[in-house]
Amino acid sequence: MLPQTTLVLTSQVHEGGKIVAALTDMPLPAPGENDVVIAVEAAPINPSDLGLLFSSARIDDAVFAPGQVEAPVSPAGMAALAGRIGEVMPVGSEGAGTVIAAGSGAAAQALVGKRVATVAGGMYARHRVVPAASCMVLPEGTSARDGAAAFVNPLTAVGFVETLRSVGGKGIIHTAAASNLGQMLVRLCAAEGIPLVNVVRKAEQADLLKGIGAAHVVDSASPTFREDLRQALETTGADTVFDAIGGGPVLGTILSTMEQVGRAAAGAYSRYGSTARKRAYVYGMLDTGPITLPRDIGFVWDVSGWLLFPRMEELGPEVRARMQARVGQDLTTIFASNYKTQVPLSRVLDEDVVRDFTRRATGAKYLILPQE
Numbered sequence: 001m002l003p004q005t006t007l008v009l010t011s012q013v014h015e016g017g018k019i020v021a022a023l024t025d026m027p028l029p030a031p032g033e034n035d036v037v038i039a040v041e042a043a044p045i046n047p048s049d050l051g052l053l054f055s056s057a058r059i060d061d062a063v064f065a066p067g068q069v070e071a072p073v074s075p076a077g078m079a080a081l082a083g084r085i086g087e088v089m090p091v092g093s094e095g096a097g098t099v100i101a102a103g104s105g106a107a108a109q110a111l112v113g114k115r116v117a118t119v120a121g122g123m124y125a126r127h128r129v130v131p132a133a134s135c136m137v138l139p140e141g142t143s144a145r146d147g148a149a150a151f152v153n154p155l156t157a158v159g160f161v162e163t164l165r166s167v168g169g170k171g172i173i174h175t176a177a178a179s180n181l182g183q184m185l186v187r188l189c190a191a192e193g194i195p196l197v198n199v200v201r202k203a204e205q206a207d208l209l210k211g212i213g214a215a216h217v218v219d220s221a222s223p224t225f226r227e228d229l230r231q232a233l234e235t236t237g238a239d240t241v242f243d244a245i246g247g248g249p250v251l252g253t254i255l256s257t258m259e260q261v262g263r264a265a266a267g268a269y270s271r272y273g274s275t276a277r278k279r280a281y282v283y284g285m286l287d288t289g290p291i292t293l294p295r296d297i298g299f300v301w302d303v304s305g306w307l308l309f310p311r312m313e314e315l316g317p318e319v320r321a322r323m324q325a326r327v328g329q330d331l332t333t334i335f336a337s338n339y340k341t342q343v344p345l346s347r348v349l350d351e352d353v354v355r356d357f358t359r360r361a362t363g364a365k366y367l368i369l370p371q372e
Contacts (some may be wrong), residue, residue: 002037002101002127003028007345007370009091009124011053013084017075019057021349023067024088029129033103036111036132041144043095043123044337045357045366046152047284053091055081056288059358064351090122092368096138096147097128108132115144119151124345126370136328145342146332148367149180154327154335156283156308157184160242161192162319163311167279171195171238173254175245176286177217178205178362180337186214187334195236197229199250205362220250226257233261241280242306247287251280255297262298273298281306286360337365345370 006028012020031037057071073081096117102108115138120130138147164172174185177198189196190213198217200206206217216232218225232238239258243251255278262274278298282291283306293303312320327335343353345368357366 002030006125006127008122008126009053009345009348009368010088011091012086012088013055013073013078013081015085017078018070018072019054019081021053021069021071021091023346023349026090026125028127031101031103031108031129034105034108034132035103035129036099036108036116036135037101038095038097038116038118038128038130038135039100040095040097040123040125040128040370041115042097042148042342043092043368043370044149044152044339045368046093046149047286047360048152049091049093049124050358050360051285052089054358059355062354064349064354067346067349069349069354090125092123092125093121094119094149094151095123095128095368095370096144096150097370098144099135100127102132105132111135111137114138115142115147117147117150124348124368124370126345136324139328139331142332145339145367146336149337150327150331150335152308153181153184153337154331155312155323156181157188157335158323158326159306159308159311159315160185161188161194162315162323163281163306164194164240166315167240169240169279171197171236171240173197173199173233173238173241175199175220175241175243175250175254176201176284176362177214178202178208179244180363180365181244182362183209183212183338184335186212191330191334195238197232197236197238199229199254201362208363220253226253229254229257230261233258234264239276239278241278243280243282244284245287246282246285247289247291249292251282251291251303252293252297255280255301255303256294259296259298259301273300275300278302280304283307338363339367340364342367342369344368344372346372 056077062071116135218228262276278301
């Protein structure tokens with residue numbers, strides 16, 4: 001018999017200038033004809049999930065109680081969240097678990113007893129009712145841990161490669177490259193023969209990537225960063241940046257160095273700089289400050305935002321199908337995820353846990369286990 005309620009992690013913006021995250025018992029709806037009920041076994045905490053859970057709230061000033069966190073939000077932050085005030089929002093973009101019940105539809109019934117992954121949202125819950133069409137059946141023997149992050153990071157890595165190809169780019173520069181996504185991208189680009197320059201922020205992160213086969217790794221904290229970057233760009237011809245940091249000077253430094261390489265290759269002087277195209281896509285907000293670009297980057301450059309699912313829509317159904325098939329093919333190899341720790345859903349709002357995962361440190365990904 002299905003439970004009448006289930007434990008869910010929710011986030012709510014209050015008019016008083018705060019966000020309240022809470023573990024809440026919520027009604028579990030009956031599945032519709034084409035729905036399935038998943039006993040969620042594992043769900044990763046992605047940066048996008050933190051954006052929904054706490055947004056710009058000040059965790060340093062948060063008040064903790066059993067199963068609840070209240071964190072203040074600045075007036076500017078509240079202005080950006082005005083559309084969310086009063087709405088209780090379940091959190092967790094993706095996860096994996098076992099289908100324990102289904103609606104009467106044939107496609108839904110065919111999933112009963114199978115372990116699946118989904119990106120239907122609200123996955124920080126013990127149980128979740130989702131459309132059968134949103135589920136990916138995991139290969140036989142695949143654990144929920146291995147399948148929990150089957151969508152966001154793997155499809156993002158494949159999406160970078162597809163975007164590069166769609167614009168005729170020669171190679172990728174990736175920042176905050178020691179993340180789970182960055183490690184996937186190293187393996188994927190090696191398999192696809194795509195030049196990749198990895199930008200990290202610590203020497204140990206460089207060692208990690210070199211240990212899995214990365215050929216070009218540069219440390220932005222090194223005094224020789226710009227020269228190391230220039231050499232890597234000259235060697236690879238990489239011309240397309242995917243930037244996880246967002247704010248600060250790193251993206252500008254990369255574009256400036258790309259322009260330096262382009263001018264050297266052109267030979268002849270031009271007051272307008274190199275004609276070599278430089279593209280940058282900002283897909284993350286590890287630094288929420290302004291993006292600063294210097295004026296020595298010439299005139300032939302583009303900087304734009306990049307979001308996974310809108311980009312997949314732009315690439316079209318044929319490319320989307322190819323992307324999803326690629327992920328399923330190599331889920332436990334190229335697209336394997338690593339986690340710093342696993343935490344039961346009942347403990348996810350403990351003070352030490354929240355303060356740790358909201359630091360958004362590279363290589364410190366958390367996995368929630370809703371079934372304890």
